[in-house]
Amino acid sequence: MPLIRSVFQDELDRVSQTLFDLSVMVSDSMARATKSVMTKDLKLAEEVITSDEKIDTVQHDLDARIIDIIARQQPVASDLRALVTALRMSADLERMGDLAHHVAKLVRLRHPESAVPAELLALVEAIGETAEKIATKTGVVISTRDVALAVQVEKDDDEMDNLHRKLISTLVEPSWPHGVETAIDLTLLGRYYERYADHAVSVARRVIFLVTGKFA
């Protein structure tokens, strides 16, 4: 292993580190948003809403840093590709933060009522846990560039799709007792989690592309 590393390589590593940090932030944000759904905790929901600004700032600073690296180092080929891919990952991660923020806003909108009827809390919790699992694995994929784990993220997304279908099929049962407004809330809630997972899959796929040169 070479003991001398280039400044440029250090800069790339710091970019990866910040992408990982962002993944932790958006994973934590969605975990807390889900918890606020479960507990109708307005304070927690407000915290998630506020912390989205912090995520946006980190993402904005990261993008500025990436563009500065491109301007100064004038990378070509795989290094340039890695930096452009990092810009796209940061956009995906920022959007994941937005979607956690949307979940928390729904909790705030319905407070002190619950956004989710009691008998659906377990299903929404399972959806939330799957989202968190996917985001956490995506963070590890960013750190380790582990292609096998990136493929697992896609499998986990199939699980998310199944849970999402289960949610929608519950809403359209003739016996659905909670009315249209709650069905709309749950449709949007389901969509936020589904899109959150889609963006995590997108990040994992970009890592696969960086490592293998091919899209999965």
Place this chain on the structure above:
Amino acid sequence: MPLIRSVFQDELDRVSQTLFDLSVMVSDSMARATKSVMTKDLKLAEEVITSDEKIDTVQHDLDARIIDIIARQQPVASDLRALVTALRMSADLERMGDLAHHVAKLVRLRHPESAVPAELLALVEAIGETAEKIATKTGVVISTRDVALAVQVEKDDDEMDNLHRKLISTLVEPSWPHGVETAIDLTLLGRYYERYADHAVSVARRVIFLVTGKFA
């Protein structure tokens, strides 16, 4: 006016031209998707679904071209900023194509039934027309870098938000006669149009940023 233009400037102009072409494609795609909602035209919906691949290919080729320009020309400062911004605009436009595709898929799913009850067709048509107006203006903003017009796009988006709120408020009326499944369809449909307009606003804002150096 200088008669001799640099190869680089020509390349930037061609990037702008392709972004404009993409805006025309996604505007046309959403216009046809909306028409397929109005007419329950399965063939038209299928065409929109198929044409999304073409949009993805154009976007993919554009991104490869932008990265190639960065690698060869090694631009700094405002030129690099313009190219990175072009990458982000192309991602927004590609997503707008996806959302038109989602609208068309809902038409296909419900065929030969209508995805939208007769008394809501006029409202959905107004939403579709607003989306198309926003996308068309965004195309002109890309071509002309007209900041005043970019600001208008944001105003048009307020109109979209109003129409969207009107749609949701119709669904939650106690007298809503069409059941939960149709309400879910319309919630998602409304969300697709709303997000489509959001991405157009994002493109317009990026043009403002390029011209003024500030976000609107």
